[in-house]
Amino acid sequence: MGGSLYLAARQGIETVVVVMSDGALGGEADDLVERRQSEVRAAASLLGVNTLHLWDFPDRGLSTGAVADAAIAKAAACIADCQPGTVFMPGMLELHPDHRATANVVWSALQQLHERPWRGLRPASWFYEISVQSPVNHLVDISAAVDVKKQAMEIYASQNSENNYPELILALNKARTFSMPPEVSHVEAYFQVPETQWGWSLQKICQTAIDRYFEAGETKE
Numbered sequence: 001m002g003g004s005l006y007l008a009a010r011q012g013i014e015t016v017v018v019v020m021s022d023g024a025l026g027g028e029a030d031d032l033v034e035r036r037q038s039e040v041r042a043a044a045s046l047l048g049v050n051t052l053h054l055w056d057f058p059d060r061g062l063s064t065g066a067v068a069d070a071a072i073a074k075a076a077a078c079i080a081d082c083q084p085g086t087v088f089m090p091g092m093l094e095l096h097p098d099h100r101a102t103a104n105v106v107w108s109a110l111q112q113l114h115e116r117p118w119r120g121l122r123p124a125s126w127f128y129e130i131s132v133q134s135p136v137n138h139l140v141d142i143s144a145a146v147d148v149k150k151q152a153m154e155i156y157a158s159q160n161s162e163n164n165y166p167e168l169i170l171a172l173n174k175a176r177t178f179s180m181p182p183e184v185s186h187v188e189a190y191f192q193v194p195e196t197q198w199g200w201s202l203q204k205i206c207q208t209a210i211d212r213y214f215e216a217g218e219t220k221e
Contacts, residue, residue, distance in 0.1 A: 001088060001128040001188055001190075002043075002047055002145075002148075002149040002152050002153065003140070003142025003145035003146060003148075003149040003173070003186065003188050004128075004140050004142065004145075004188050005017070005047045005048065005049060006047045006048055006142075006145040006148050006149065006152075007140070007142065007144070007145050008048075009047065009048025009049070009050075010048070014050045014051075015048070015049050015050050015051075016049075016050065016051040016052075016053070016078075016082050016084065017044055017049045017051070017052050017053070018052075018053045018055065018075070018078060019040055019052070019053065019054050019055060020055050020057055020062060020071065020098070020102050020105065021055070021056075021057045021058060021059045021060075021061070021062060021098055022036075022055075022056045022057065022058065022059055023036040023059055024058070024059045025059040025060055026059065026158065026159055026162065029158065032158060035157075035158045036156075036158055036159075037054055039155050039156045039157065039158060039159075040052070040054065040156075041054075042155045043152040043153070043155045043156065046148065046151060046152045046155070047148065047149075047152050051082075053078065055071075055074065057070070057071050059098065060097055060098055062098055062101035062102060062104075062105055063097065063100075063101040063104070068101070068104070068105060071105045072105050072108045072109050072112070073109075075105055075106055075108075075109035076109035076110075076112045076113055079109060079110065079113060079121070079123065080113060080121060083121060084123045085123055085124065086123055086124040086125075086126055087106065087110060087123045087124070087125055087126070088126045088127070088128050088190075089102060089103045089106040089107065089125070089126075089127055089128070090102050090103050090127065090128065090130055091103065091127045091128060091129050091130065091132070091134040091191065092127060092134065092202050092205070092206040093132055093134045093206065094129075094130055094131060094132060094134075095131050095132055096130070096131065099130055099131075103127065103202060104202060107125070107202050110123070110125055110198075111198075111199070114198050114199070122198075124192060124193075125192070125193040125198070126138070126190045126191065126192050126193070127190060127191040127193070128188065128189075128190050129172060129176075129188070129189050129190075130169070131168065131169070131172070132172075133172065133175070133176075133189070134189075134191065134209075135191055135206070135209035135210055135212070135213075136189040136190055136191045137190070137191055137192055138189070138190040138191070138192055139176060139179070139180065139187050139188075139189055139190075140187060140188045140189075140190065141180065141184050141186075141187055142173065142186050142187060142188050143183070143184055143185040143186055146170070146173070146185060146186040149170075149186075150166055150170065153165060153166040153169065153170075154166055170186065173186040173187055173188060174186055176188070176189045191209065193205060
């Protein structure tokens with residue numbers, strides 16, 4: 001969602017980005033954690049992010065009991081403190097286990113906050129795509145931001161040495177233009193959780209979204 005972050009910054013919308021884990025398993029370098037933190041700071045600055053939080057939960061450990069509980073509590077506190085209008089989290093079908101675990105953590109944190117309506121905090125909940133197409137209901141034209149998004153992704157040298165992530169992610173953004181006008185070059189896709197589903201499990205939300213593809217006569221985004 002780097003393109004959307006950049007477009008939001010250009011519109012004067014305040015953005016807060018949270019990096020959940022330390023990323024220690026994303027390579028072999030002794031200083032990998034420090035390198036990745038430096039990279040994300042540079043990328044966030046380029047995209048115009050207002051506030052960046054770098055948390056240190058263990059890489060690929062977000063789904064374990066005590067760590068997950070601590071992450072949920074910290075996420076709930078962060079959301080309550082920021083008072084956002086919208087909370088974005090990775091899609092439910094993402095390939096990386098930490099991305100799926102982050103979705104579970106953030107959704108659980110939101111459920112805790114939704115159960116306390118007297119606090120007046122009910123941000124919209126959106127899932128974003130990283131590496132795989134998922135059921136979506138919103139498309140954002142990032143044609144005007146794609147060059148900056150590419151520059152931001154190229155900053156992550158520690159990860160791009162493991163795989164060609166910029167090319168893969170931009171290919172996904174290109175594929176999402178299928179239902180858009182020809183002048184749209186790249187799109188970021190999102191799923192906004194309907195308010196009627198706020199109390200549901202992620203599995204039920206995902207299954208309900210997939211069930212739509214078996215309905216006759218309806219074009220899917």
